[in-house]
Amino acid sequence: MPDLVRFTVSLPARLSAAFDQYLSRRDYPSRSEAVRDLIRDALIEEQWASSVAEVAGTVTIVYDHHRRELTDRLTRLQHDYHDVVLSTTHVHLDHDNCLEVIILRGPVERVRAIGNRLMSIRGVKHGKMTCTSSGAGLE
Ligand code: NI
Structure with a gap:
């Protein structure tokens, strides 16, 4: 795995609980893996929005x-x-x-x-x- 950067995210309790349920529905092994996927998804969507990519x-x-x-x-x-x-x-x-x-x-x-x-x-x-x-x- 490439160099890792750690950062802390603060979430409202209800959002955090909903996110944990999302992880379990999708069988994610960790929050980190799910957050990585969501970030990649957002960035790929942005690439699609740019006309040069x-x-x-x-x-x-x-x-x-x-x-x-x-x-x-x-x-x-x-x-x-x-x-x-x-x-x-x-x-x-x-x-x-x-x-x-x-x-x-x-x-x-x-x-x-x-x-x-x-x-x-x-x-x-x-x-x-x-x-x-x-x-x-x-x-
Ligand atoms: Ni056919």
Whole structure:
């Protein structure tokens, strides 16, 4: 583990109790581990808010492959953004529905753009984007 810095945090009693319950629900081994995760999460979110950072993310979509032209549109869009699409995994969920996970990496604006476009195509029943980064500088 890199050099550690210790600091003390004062919390209102009720907030502290709620935090301890949060730790136990999530099986955190210590408060420190949970605080580290929360800080990293906040900093990665901030990286996503800045337009210069390179980020990574996934988009998960569920759609009915019988809908006319939907599969073609999804493929065309991914080719338009081939510079940020790393990989696509397709699962045939049932007779009608497909689930696709698209892994993205690149400038935040471009990653966000294709993510939003994929999720908003008519016929996509559910879409969810997950944002992360390499966490460089955050370990
Ligand atoms: Ni399928």
